[in-house]
Amino acid sequence: xxxxxxxxxxxxxxxxxxxxxxxxxxxxxxxxxxxxxxxxxxxxxxxxxxxxxxxxxxxxxxxxxxxxxxxxxxxxxxxxxxxxxxxxxxxxxxxxxxxxxxxxxxxxxxxxxxxxxxxxxxxxxxxxxxxxxxxxxxxxxxxxxxxxxxxxxxxxxxxxxxxxxxxxxxxxxxxxxxxxxxxxxxxxxxxxxxxxxxxxxxxxxxxxxxxxxxxxxxxxxxxxxxxxxxxxxxxxxxxxxxxxxxxxxxxxxxxxxxxxxxxxxxxxxxxxxxxxxxxxxxxxxxxxxxxxxxxxxxxxxxxxxxxxxxxxxxxxxxxxxxxxxxxxxxxxxxxxxxxxxxx
Amino acid sequence: xxxxxxxxxxxxxxxxxxxxxxxxxxxxxxxxxxxxxxxxxxxxxxxxxxxxxxxxxxxxxxxxxxxxxxxxxxxxxxxxxxxxxxxxxxxxxxxxxxxxxxxxxxxxxxxxxxxxxxxxxxxxxxxxxxxxxxxxxxxxxxxxxxxxxxxxxxxxxxxxxxxxxxxxxxxxxxxxxxxxxxxxxxxxxxxxxxxxxxxxxxxxxxxxxxxxxxxxxxxxxxxxxxxxxxxxxxxxxxxxxxxxxxxxxxxxxxxxxxxxxxxxxxxxxxxxxxxxxxxxxxxxxxxxxxxxxxxxxxxxxxxxxxxxxxxxxxxxxxxxxxxxxxxxxxxxxxxxxxxxxxxxxxxxxxxxxxxxxxxxxxxxxxxxxxxxxxxxxxxxxxxxxxxxxxxxxxxxxxxxxxxxxxxxxxxxxxxxxxxxxxxxxxxxxxxxxxxxxxxxxxxxxxxxxxxxxxxxxxxxxxxxxxxxxxxxxxxxxxxxxxxxxxxxxxxxxxxxxxxxxxxxxxxxxxxxxxxxxxxxxxxxxxxxxxxxxxxxxxxxxxxxxxxxxxxxxxxxxxxxxxxxxxxxxxxxxxxxxxxxxxxxxxxxxxxxxxxxxxxxxxxxxxxxxxxxxxx
Numbered sequence: 001x002x003x004x005x006x007x008x009x010x011x012x013x014x015x016x017x018x019x020x021x022x023x024x025x026x027x028x029x030x031x032x033x034x035x036x037x038x039x040x041x042x043x044x045x046x047x048x049x050x051x052x053x054x055x056x057x058x059x060x061x062x063x064x065x066x067x068x069x070x071x072x073x074x075x076x077x078x079x080x081x082x083x084x085x086x087x088x089x090x091x092x093x094x095x096x097x098x099x100x101x102x103x104x105x106x107x108x109x110x111x112x113x114x115x116x117x118x119x120x121x122x123x124x125x126x127x128x129x130x131x132x133x134x135x136x137x138x139x140x141x142x143x144x145x146x147x148x149x150x151x152x153x154x155x156x157x158x159x160x161x162x163x164x165x166x167x168x169x170x171x172x173x174x175x176x177x178x179x180x181x182x183x184x185x186x187x188x189x190x191x192x193x194x195x196x197x198x199x200x201x202x203x204x205x206x207x208x209x210x211x212x213x214x215x216x217x218x219x220x221x222x223x224x225x226x227x228x229x230x231x232x233x234x235x236x237x238x239x240x241x242x243x244x245x246x247x248x249x250x251x252x253x254x255x256x257x258x259x260x261x262x263x264x265x266x267x268x269x270x271x272x273x274x275x276x277x278x279x280x281x282x283x284x285x286x287x288x289x290x291x292x293x294x295x296x297x298x299x300x301x302x303x304x305x306x307x308x309x310x311x312x313x314x315x316x317x318x319x320x321x322x323x324x325x326x327x328x329x330x331x332x333x334x335x336x337x338x339x340x341x342x343x
Numbered sequence: 344x345x346x347x348x349x350x351x352x353x354x355x356x357x358x359x360x361x362x363x364x365x366x367x368x369x370x371x372x373x374x375x376x377x378x379x380x381x382x383x384x385x386x387x388x389x390x391x392x393x394x395x396x397x398x399x400x401x402x403x404x405x406x407x408x409x410x411x412x413x414x415x416x417x418x419x420x421x422x423x424x425x426x427x428x429x430x431x432x433x434x435x436x437x438x439x440x441x442x443x444x445x446x447x448x449x450x451x452x453x454x455x456x457x458x459x460x461x462x463x464x465x466x467x468x469x470x471x472x473x474x475x476x477x478x479x480x481x482x483x484x485x486x487x488x489x490x491x492x493x494x495x496x497x498x499x500x501x502x503x504x505x506x507x508x509x510x511x512x513x514x515x516x517x518x519x520x521x522x523x524x525x526x527x528x529x530x531x532x533x534x535x536x537x538x539x540x541x542x543x544x545x546x547x548x549x550x551x552x553x554x555x556x557x558x559x560x561x562x563x564x565x566x567x568x569x570x571x572x573x574x575x576x577x578x579x580x581x582x583x584x585x586x587x588x589x590x591x592x593x594x595x596x597x598x599x600x601x602x603x604x605x606x607x608x609x610x611x612x613x614x615x616x617x618x619x620x621x622x623x624x625x626x627x628x629x630x631x632x633x634x635x636x637x638x639x640x641x642x643x644x645x646x647x648x649x650x651x652x653x654x655x656x657x658x659x660x661x662x663x664x665x666x667x668x669x670x671x672x673x674x675x676x677x678x679x680x681x682x683x684x685x686x687x688x689x690x691x692x693x694x695x696x697x698x699x700x701x702x703x704x705x706x707x708x709x710x711x712x713x714x715x716x717x718x719x720x721x722x723x724x725x726x727x728x729x730x731x732x733x734x735x736x737x738x739x740x741x742x743x744x745x746x747x748x749x750x751x752x753x754x755x756x757x758x759x760x761x762x763x764x765x766x767x768x769x770x771x772x773x774x775x776x777x778x779x780x781x782x783x784x785x786x787x788x789x790x791x792x793x794x795x796x797x798x799x800x801x802x803x804x805x806x807x808x809x810x811x812x813x814x815x816x817x818x819x820x821x822x823x824x825x826x827x828x829x830x831x832x833x834x835x836x837x838x839x840x841x842x843x844x845x846x847x848x849x850x851x852x853x854x855x856x857x858x859x860x861x862x863x864x865x866x867x868x869x870x871x872x873x874x875x876x877x878x879x880x881x882x883x884x885x886x887x888x889x890x891x892x893x894x895x896x897x898x899x900x901x902x903x904x905x906x907x908x909x910x911x912x913x914x915x916x917x918x919x920x921x922x923x924x925x926x927x928x929x930x931x932x933x934x935x936x937x938x939x940x941x942x943x944x945x946x947x948x949x950x951x952x953x954x955x956x957x958x
Contacts, residue, residue, distance in 0.1 A: 020818070049801045054644070057809075064806050065819060070798040072647055073808025074640070075670055081637035085644025085652070086798070088630055089603055093648065093798050111640075114633040317623045324624030329593045332625070333760045339380050339578045341571070 011048040013038045018068045024059065029180030029206035030127065034066055036186035037096075037125070041069075044194040046094035053096050054083040056103040059134045060127035060206075063098035077108025080115040080124070084309075087120050091310040094194070095122040102132050105141040105161050113170040118309040119198040123190075126163055126203045127180075131212035149211075164287030164301065167201045168280050174200040175287070176300040179220045180207060185231060185298060192300050198308050219296045228291055232299040237270040240295050247271075248294075255285045257294050275303045350521065350567050355414035357422030360512065361439050362431030362452075364397050364407040367509035370534075371429075372409030374513055378526045380580050380757055383570025384413040387722075387867065388580075389421035389754040389941075394610065394694045401455075401463035406438040415569040419721075420867035421754060423943040427519070429512050431455065431486070434464035440475070448480040448562075450515060452508070454487035482561045486511045486552075493551045497544035507548040514552020521567050524553055574759075581758040583722040583751035584611070587655070587681055588618035590729025592625055595651040597730075598737055598769035601626040603650035605641035607634055607660065610693040611749040612683035615655040635663040639680065643667060646676040647807070649797035651733055653679040658687045658700045661744075662707065669708045671742040672833060674807045675784075675793045677771065679732045680714075684748040686939045695939030696750035698863055699914035704744045705892055705921065711830045713837040715739070716892040718746040718863035723758035725751060728889060730766065737771040739840055740792035741833070746891070748864040748913075750941045771795055777802030783817035784829075790843070791836035838893050847895035849904075851877055851884030856958045857951065858905035860931075862888040862918050865942050869911060872947035881955055888918070894925060902929050909934060909954055911942060 016038045024030040041051065051069040055061035057076035064071030074082045079097045087095055104112045104126055115122065131149065132138040139149040139156045142163070146155040167175045174196040178189045186204070193200035205216045219228050230240035230248065238248040245260045247270040258265050274282070286297040326332050358375065360368040369390055376388050391408040398405035412422035424444045430436035432455040443449065456471060470476060471483075490511045494504035510531070517524050528546050535541040556562045581589075595602035606616040606629070620629035628650075632638040639654040646652035656664060661682045671678045684700045686692025704716045715735050719728040725747055732745040774781055774796040783805040784793050796803035805817060813820035814828050849858070850870060861869040866887045873885040886901055888894070902908055910919040911934040919931045934950045936942060 047801075049804060050799055052648075052798045055808075064808070068804055070804050071806030071808070072644070072674075073806065073810060074643070075666055075809060078636060078640040078667070081632065081640035082644035082647075084632075084637070085603065085605055085630065085641030085646075086648045087644075088628055088641065089645035089648035089650045089652075090797075090799060110633055111637055114637070313628065317626060317628065320623035321626065326624055328625070328763070329589070329596050330763050332592070332622070333579070333589070334577065337377055337380075337579060338760065339383070339757075341383050341574045341576060341578055 011042045013042055015048050016041050016068050018066060020065060022066045023062065025209050027207075027209035028059070029129065029204070029208070030060060030063070032180050032183060033125065033127065033186065033204055033206065034063065036183050037190060038067065040187050040190040040194070043191055044094060050092060051094045051096070052086060053098060054079045054086065055098040056108055057134070058100040058103045058132075060098050060100040061103060077103055077106070078111060079103065080108060080111035083122050084115055084118070084120050087122060087310045088313060091121070091314060097122055097124045099124060099126055100133075101126070101128045101130060101140045101142040101163075105163065105166070109141075113166065116167055116170040116172045116199045116201065119173055119306050120309045121197055121199070123193045123200045124202065126201060127206045128163060128203050129206045129208035129212055130215050131208050133208045133211055137211040162287055163201065163203045165284065168284060168287070168302065172201055172302065173198040173304050173306045174300070175203070175283070175302045176200070177203045177205070177296075177298050179205045179216065179298065181220050189300060192303065196303055198306055218291055228295050229298050230295040232273045232275070232286065232297055232301060234273055234275040234300065234303070237267055237272050239267070239270065246295070255289075275300050278304050349564050351564060353566050353568050354416055355412065355418060356427065356566060356568055357410065357412045357425045358427040358429070358516065359408055359410045359425035359439060359442060360429045361406055361408040361435035362429075363400050364393065364395075364405050365400070366407070366431045367506060368407055368429075368431070369409050371509040371513050372411055374527060374530045375516055376411050376580055376755065377530060378517070378522050379411070379413040379568075380578065381526050382522070383574075384415065384568055385418040385571045385574065385757055386411060386413045386580070387418045387421045387754060387756045388412070389750065392694055399463075401432055401434055401460050403434045403438045403464060406435050408435075408439065413568055415571060417571065418756070419871050420941070420944065423945050431508070432464065433460045433466055433470065436470060437464050437466065443479070446478055446480070448482065448519075449476065450482040450484060450512070452486035453483040454485050456483075480561060482559070484511075484515065484555060489551055489555060490548045493547045494544045497547045498540055499544045504544070507545050510545045510548040511552035511555070514549045514554075515556045515562070517549070518553045518556035519562055519565050521565055524549065577760045578757050579760060580755045581723055581726070582614070582753060582755040583719065583725040583747050584614035584683065584753070585618055586723055586725035586758065587719070587729045587745070587747060587752075588615045590726040591651070591653050591679065591733055592619070592622060592627055593726070593763065593766060594730045594733030594769060595627065596625070596763065597766055598651055598733070598771055600649070600651040600771070601628065603642060603645035603652045604629040604655065605632050605638040605645065605652070606630070606655045607632050607638045609635070609657045609660050611685055611752045612655045612657045612660070612681065614752070615681060615683070635660040636667060639664040639667040642678055643671055643674070643676060646671070646678050647674070647797065649795070651737065652677065653681065653733070655681040655683070657683050657685045658703070659690065661700060661703055665708045668714060668742055668744075669710060669712045670809050672708070672712045672714065673809050673811075675740045675833070676742075677736040677740055677795070678742040679729070679736050680742060680744045681729065682744060682746050683752045684746060692939040694749065696748045696864070696941055697913050697937065697939060698748060698865070699917065699937070700746065701862075701891070701914065701917040701921065704746055711834065713834050714892065715741060715743040715837055715840055716746065717743065717890050718888070719751055720863055720866035720887055720889055722751050722754045722756045726758070726761070734767065734769045735840060735843070737769055738792065739790050739836060740772060740795060741836055746863055751864040774800070774803055776800050781805070782815050783807060784812055785815050786832065791832060791839055841893040841896045844890050844895060846897045847886055847888065847901050849884050849886045849901060852882065853884070854904035855884055856882035856906050857884070857955055858902065858908050859883065859885045859951065860888070860908055860910045860918070860922070861885065862891060862912065865911060865913065868942035868944050868947060872944045872951060875944065876948060876951055881951070883951060883955065891921075899926050902926060906958055907932060907954060909951070911947065913937060913942065
């Protein structure tokens with residue numbers, strides 16, 4: 001509780017810690033995401049009273065109760081809509097949305113695509129554990145096809161969403177992917193998301209220790225991660241692998257994973273990552289890469305400039321205030337057709 | 344002005360304009376209403392339009408109407424039946440014959456009365472020759488032809504020229520009601536400000552209609568309605584939806600806040616969104632959301648961030664917003680939900696009126712989820728009740744549902760412009776920055792409201808949400824006794840509002856045989872019918888409820904003063920059943936109508952007499 005006097009000052013990570021117990025399962029990926037967020041918040045430069053965490057419903061959506069900021073734990077799927085109102089009401093706030101694959105991809109799918117389309121300046125942390133955790137183990141829109149879950153005893157027959165594809169389909173300006181087991185990468189990606197002006201979508205591949213344990217192990221396992229992930233950095237060639245000898249290059253307008261040194265391929269043949277490219281063709285290619293043909297793309301895949309909803313909105317408000325002769329309600333009510341009756 | 348054969352003085356008159364959706368009848372109706380307001384008549388209007396934008400031309404389904412009731416005395420309804428009907432085609436005539444008085448003047452566009460149009464309208468016999476119009480004063484004017492001749496000579500092409508025929512009608516009416524045609528000209532100059540060619544042609548057609556009326560014998564008798572006496576001050580005409588929007592804007596100004604409206608377009612509430620979006624100059628922000636749920640959710644977000652937040656909708660939208668209203672109840676944030684009722688269930692009758700969302704407003708949520716519910720009763724007092732909804736919501740920190748209906752929303756009346764300095768103060772319970780010992784669910788004992796600390800304020804960081812919260816502290820709590828306490832707090836907070844609202848008033852004698860009970864938008868018809876019967880010497884009074892939850896504190900006492908209570912409403916008896924649950928010691932007789940139409944004075948008088956005779 002904020003019972004003591006809190007001066008306006010640069011926040012430290014201690015400022016964001018709450019005494020309250022964190023009620024996620026031991027071994028849940030949420031714990032490491034929480035501590036990475038707490039570590040990165042002071043770096044964003046936002047005054048601590050200007051930071052708001054908004055969530056929907058689900059395991060991940062308990063997040064606002066575990067961090068000392070203004071927080072709003074709302075309704076299933078509606079965090080994006082609530083956050084839109086918060087930003088439209090006060091654009092100076094730094095708003096973070098915490099959501100899961102059920103919350104944002106299923107019940108809240110509509111709000112997810114529309115906040116992105118409007119490019120409202122918020123940061124969306126999408127915890128993707130590919131399962132419904134809080135209701136105990138039903139498949140989600142990101143569950144791989146064929147998975148056995150409590151509501152798919154014979155295996156799911158639905159195609160899975162890729163959040164990155166949806167983001168770009170909705171004209172997203174920022175999409176990044178990271179994993180809950182890599183604090184350094186999370187910190188870098190979260191900082192980039194916070195710095196981006198517009199809707200930043202960060203998909204966090206998260207482990208649900210109870211209902212989908214090791215669902216990402218092919219990607220995040222200590223022994224395989226260097227070979228099975230590519231951590232993309234803007235302006236750098238797309239290299240990955242334990243030996244840093246693997247890379248991505250274009251062949252006949254298709255992307256291919258290649259080995260440097262084989263068939264005369266050198267580092268110069270590899271694609272240089274351009275996260276700022278307005279054309280999203282390559283970003284789609286990166287988002288869609290799957291094992292075993294490709295490594296899974298990590299880091300900031302897309303970060304482009306576009307108009308931000310609430311900035312445009314307040315430009316219109318300021319212009320209207322300046323130009324209108326009607327300054328208050330008395331003016332308004334006496335404008336237009338007014339009749340005087342002398343009785 | 345030309346010489347007239349005879350002028351009949353009238354206390355009141357009802358004119359109905361009817362034609363195809365594209366005939367411009369709404370515009371002519373507005374023009375005639377404004378002119379009447381300008382010369383000082385009281386008035387009430389009601390548009391009657393199909394839910395399709397342009398239903399097939401010439402068919403009954405495509406008829407769009409506009410009814411205006413003007414008076415030398417106070418006018419409370421748009422009128423049951425018309426003294427003058429303008430029918431631009433046979434379909435308009437067919438659709439409206441049952442809404443005209445015996446002996447009424449019926450003006451038809453004879454150019455559209457041919458076999459082709461009869462067929463479209465579904466007439467088997469030619470209505471002009473089957474004696475069905477016997478006893479009416481029928482004026483057969485070649486409106487299309489004459490308008491086209493004049494407008495094309497004024498330089499318009501045929502298609503545009505045909506759009507001026509509503510001005511021919513206006514001209515006829517200016518003659519018939521002895522109006523100064525200059526007022527009509529000024530209306531057109533303002534309407535087509537940036538299009539001088541249209542102004543010229545429309546004015547020419549307006550004069551053509553006026554001159555035509557002057558020369559034909561059928562209109563040798565004209566009418567005059569004197570200005571209202573005793574009504575002093577500045578007036579304007581206003582529709583219920585505009586008044587609702589302005590009431591919210593006024594409340595924001597009075598509270599020192601900016602207005603945020605999060606809405607999704609829905610008939611018949613859309614004009615509220617369209618009105619508020621025009622007033623960014625007052626700092627108001629209107630957000631057209633992706634759906635009804637996002638509309639209210641964004642408003643809840645804006646409320647958390649310190650705006651006066653509102654959402655506007657109609658029945659189906661209110662159903663979608665139910666969960667979010669529960670969240671506003673739980674988080675105890677101020678929020679105004681405007682529900683412009685229409686015919687239901689489901690999509691129902693989108694453009695027609697009904698009062699059947701009352702129980703949805705009161706109970707349509709999961710859990711114990713009390714809301715303040717209030718209802719406007721005239722188009723103009725939508726302003727006052729929207730203002731009041733915002734005031735109660737802000738000061739008591741809880742959502743308020745404001746019920747209006749299609750009849751109020753689209754109807755208009757003359758409104759005395761209020762002065763902002765005379766409107767009541769609104770003082771939201773905000774918290775000072777860095778306030779010591781701030782707890783999010785600490786309450787003011789007077790109203791039981793919690794306090795409103797908003798993001799951006801230093802020293803007040805806290806978390807709210809849909810999970811039950813601990814009393815005072817606001818920490819998540821699953822404690823059984825705490826839940827009981829919090830449910831009771833939320834209920835008591837709403838019931839305490841009764842201490843801050845006016846007592847229930849009775850129009851007419853304070854006691855007697857029959858107390859007519861209405862709520863919301865039925866006021867006009869009820870007060871007219873009750874007044875008429877009292878003038879006949881009957882013991883009858885009216886009490887119209889604007890505050891539904893909580894009911895005013897003296898409700899029981901008011902009911903106890905009458906022998907019989909008759910609850911009249913446009914549903915199957917929702918308010919009556921609510922009253923039975925709140926004040927079970929009385930017997931509530933019912934008059935219910937569910938036809939998408941407002942109550943009519945004539946039917947009410949029959950019912951009232953029936954009940955009075957049984958006493």
